Amino acid sequence: MKLLYLVQDVPFPPSDGIRLKVYNVIEYMARNHECHVLAFGDPGARERAVDLTSRIPGITVLDVLAVRSGFPLLLSTVRRTTLRLLPPSTARYESRGFARMLREALRHGSYDVVHYDVVNMAQYVHLGTSTASVHSPNDATSLRYLREAEEYRQPVTRMARLVSAGLLARFEQSVYPRFTKIHVVSQIEAEYLVALCKGIDVEVIANAVDRQFLAFEPRTAPEQEGRAPELLFTGSLAIPGIASGLLEFINLSYPGILAAVPNVRFTILGRSADPGLRRRLEGIPGVTVIPWVQDYVQAIASANVVVFPEKGGAGPKHRVLQAMSLGKAVVGSPDAFQGTRVQDGGNCFICRNPSDFVESISHLLIDESLQRRLGQSARRLVLSNHTMDTLGPRWVSLYQGAVAKFRHPGDIKIRT
Known part of the structure; x- marks a missing residue:
């Protein structure tokens, strides 16, 4: 298979949960499949991308684009949350340059699957309608925000978290059904998302330890x-x-x-x-x-x-x-x-x-x-x-299933 990974950060070094998950998956898939990466990143991300390609021979990093910051980020956040009712976190990853690179990659890449990693990359699904898609938010993000809101002591901070949870739930409901398949790491998240988002196909694959x-x-x-x-x-x-x-x-x-x-x-x-x-x-x-x-x-x-x-x-x-x-x-x-x-x-x-x-x-x-x-x-x-030796074959099956379903739509299931 030929796979394109859209990630919100160059996954190297794999120093946190988000980087670690996608690093493990790419490292495993690159053993037998062609893997390309299109990423966002901080000012040092291009150097980290070079290290990533050295660590995982055979992968290709198409480009690394800067995230929004400062006043442009503030303006984008206000506009997206108040006018379009989108989650605040997505504003940092709104990029015409990224969208242009993605269109070019899809036009010339002949990919079997596009992997949209974590919730902030899901906003680009409308550009990949001609290719099988897997969205891997890891967890049910709106559910996580709801639970985190319970731990905030300041009423204003708690309310802000609850508003974000509501915007995330609205985003999940409207965007997630567009994906061929959704991946989460536990049954709890799968059941929550299936109840929230009608018509989605969810598979559960647990975290792997590095x-x-x-x-x-x-x-x-x-x-x-x-x-x-x-x-x-x-x-x-x-x-x-x-x-x-x-x-x-x-x-x-x-x-x-x-x-x-x-x-x-x-x-x-x-x-x-x-x-x-x-x-x-x-x-x-x-x-x-x-x-x-x-x-x-x-x-x-x-x-x-x-x-x-x-x-x-x-x-x-x-x-x-x-x-x-x-x-x-x-x-x-x-x-x-x-x-x-x-x-x-x-x-x-x-x-x-x-x-x-x-x-x-x-x-x-x-x-x-x-x-x-x-x-x-x-x-x-x-x-x-929780090792890639045991979980890696399930990722292969997930991608193969997305290709098969995209070509021949079938029944909706939760697979664990």
Whole structure:
């Protein structure tokens, strides 16, 4: 097959969930298929595109166009949201140059499938009506915004998020039925979108963990043996549900854990924290706040227990799967494991209240054999369900199915 990927950012390095998903897919598909990429990006994106083609031989980056910024972005956002009732995030990726490049590519490329990655690329579907199309928003974006709105404390901010959720739902309803197929990462998102958007064909393919986690071999220096147990949290503290979940954990669960395991060290790998929140966290006994580490894999692997007390969000979390892939004992809220096939007590601990966190984490920090059993089971789950070796063939089938349906429209189904 010949595939064209439309992406909102050059997916290299694969340093966040959006980049990682599409990088994994392109890397797998490029082994046996011709893959072209048309991307947006920041000022350094062209250099990253060169690195991408070096890392994945055989792919072609057609062009990298600049996103809107500054006053032009403000004008576009106001115009699109007030006059056309479009989601605010799409304004950054409105580009006549991108549209022109896409028309040229479709006119001369003879593509079998065009892959529109995440919601902001869906606005270009009207240009590709002569080719099978797959839209991969990953999750139901309007549902995610609705859940995030619940975690905003300021009424104005919450209302803005709710308005964005409404505009996104309207956009999903009007645009998603134009695609041959829709891809999401969990059944929850699929069922929500099918109920919202009449006539769409949705397939569920889970997230894949990147190879650096799967291939990691723990390195334990002799001087580290017998050290105090480490509890670790990781996540962006700019996201309200993650920040509020951590604060609730700190206030209601951490004191009980500290009482049960007085020598515990709590490391917070929390990027994008505002200065006030960071000072507050750093003033808590036993807590170390680190906004960035050079070796993220080793930082996770060195912990005894990894905790995800977040609230809201939608779909499987890469951070959770990455920790599980390293054989870590993972503890989290129900939202942290949403969309995954975990088993409470089998390959993780799911905590529904502060006392659950205290009991589960204290027990794990004290019992190293339980840590190992839970972590080994977690890694087996990831190896069975969240690698490109297992998921790659499903992406091939998704694209082949889109081609077949485009040529011979058939029944609408949700495939998992």
